[in-house]
Amino acid sequence: MSSPSILVNRDAEGLAHAVAARLITRLVDVQSSGKVAQVVLTGGRVASAVYRAVAESPARSAIDWRRVEFWWGDERFLPDGDPERNETQAREALLDHVDVDPGRVHPMAADTGQGAEAAAAAYASELAKAVSAGDRDGVPTFDVLLLGVGPDGHVASLFPEHPGLHSEDVSSIAVHGAPKPPPTRISLTFPALNRSHEVWFVVSGEDKAKAVRLALSGTGRLQIPAAGVQGLNRTLWLLDEASAREIPSSIRAPRT
């Protein structure tokens, strides 16, 4: 397992455009081998800025969007179409603006009264159906998995000291009592999050600086869930100056 690479951009806008350019290039590279690209989206303000930057980029036309499989790392368990759902935000920022194959877009279920546990189980089944030879932990091997990081070090909807951190035998769980609203969510588990060739933490803002430092300095994953996820081949911390401010200069690459 390689050590993480840390790349620092001047500010939030520069970070969003740099990650968008990197994502476009990554998808083109994966597709150039004839593969359908497997991408795991995340929610939050920084991720949405990246999706918007992808949608605005002229280079987006280099991607065959019908050969990209979209998954989510977590979802806010709200009614379909709720503006706070990660799916809603990703569609508004990107998916509604490119020619995706609807059959390859896999949102986590909305709250239709079935309960979060049933929704989580349904997602685990959908992931399992997409598994092929060589895949593990009930999920396809992803090509890039995006993660925002909370000020408390949460990723997806895995929050510090929460029971879901111990789920090892399922790919997707219901989360209750999340400290970040809404309280009920669906999330991939650590085993599932750790099944991507590349994991990209995309983090902006001074309020994340402590979590970034702790995640990169050996803190345990129960206290800082971001410390519990890494790529099979590559782990990137894509930061801005504000979120990188507490990282020792000895481990920072020069600003991109």
Ligand SMILES: O=C(O)[C@H](O)[C@@H](O)[C@H](O)[C@H](O)COP(=O)(O)O
């Ligand atoms: O449902 C969510 O909110 C996200 O999946 C969550 O994990 C998010 O990525 C982080 O909280 C960072 O969010 P910001 O980028 O908005 O700070």
